[in-house]
Every structure is written in structure tokens, then in C-alpha cells.
Amino acid sequence: MARTALTEPDRLWSAREVLSRPSPVPAAAGVYGWHFEQAPSADLAAGCLLYVGIAPRYMANRTSTQNLRKRVRYHYRGNAAGSTLRLTLGCLLGIELRRVGRSGTRMTFGKTGEAALSRWMAENARVCWIEHDEPWTLESELISRLDLPLNLDQNRRNRFHSRLTEARSQARLRARELPVSA
Secondary structure, eight states: HHHHHHHHHHHOOOOHHHHSSSSOSSSSSEEEEEESSOOOSSSSSSSSEEEEESSSSSSSSSSOOOHHHHHHHHHSSSSSTOOHHHHHHHHHHTTEEEESSSSOOOOOOOHHHHHHHHHHHHHHHHEEEEEEESHHHHHHHHHHHHHHTTOOOTTSTTHHHHHHHHHHHHHHHHHHHHBOOO
């Protein structure tokens, strides 16, 4: 049921639709799934579920303010420092990762790179979601049962895991060699 709602959704939503007001994405807890009309790597299939995420994540010591609407909208228009999906996509697409901010510890694709990634996502990324009161329980089950190559956490068994880990690691190494960007 939940699996099919994400792997074979009745509807996929575009950036334009998700970012519109009012947004169709509910301000509720749940799991979201990303499909891509063009895959971010030649080694991945287009048109199928490649990544799942949750909102909120499990927090033992405090209550999260995150919900599906906030997370999905952030993935479409945020930056790589706050979105592992954006970090993954940008690294696979070859966008230059940079250290940013006063301390230089945050890493994003800079204004130009993040804008390019947002355009790519607007053209290629589509999302669906299901509401679920404890999405972290469903996330673990989905990652263990589905081929989700863009998920790293809990997913070492995936054939794409080492390739994605290496791409992200190399991007971080290059970023550390470059001066801090504005």
C-alpha cells in the first residue's frame, strides 16, 4: 500500500506545483518519494522512484517543526547544506561544491550552482508523498525492500552506494581545496 503509493503513484508533482500557493503538499508528517524524468546519472533509470525522505525525522529529545510541505519545498529551492537530496544530485550532475559562510564549514553549490540545480530539478524532478504519523518506521522498511540508489543512510547494500559515496566524497575534497565562496 504505502510502497505502491510511492513506486507507482497516482500523481507526481512538479516544482511549479509544489512551490505554488496554496501548496498541494500537506503540512503533515509523512514520507516523500522522488522520481526523475531524466536520471542524474547514466547508471540510473529514469522515470522511477530513486529516493525517499521523511518529515519529520525521529527526535528523541525534542519535537521537530518539519513536515512534508516544508521538506519537499526546501528540496526544490533550498541548498545542499540543508538537503542531502540536493547534495547528491549536484554531485552526480558535476556541479562544483563550495565552502560558504564566514567559517567555511558549510558546503553548497554557491548561488550559481544552486540556481542551476533548482532549474534541473524543476525540469526533471517529480515528487509524491504519503502521510504517516511515524515516517521513520516506514522509511527503514522502504529502504530495506526497494532499490533506492540515491539513499545512502541505511542502504549500504545498494549497488550504487559506493559510487554515490565516492562522488560526494570527491566533491567535498575538491571544495576544501578551493577558497571560501561568498
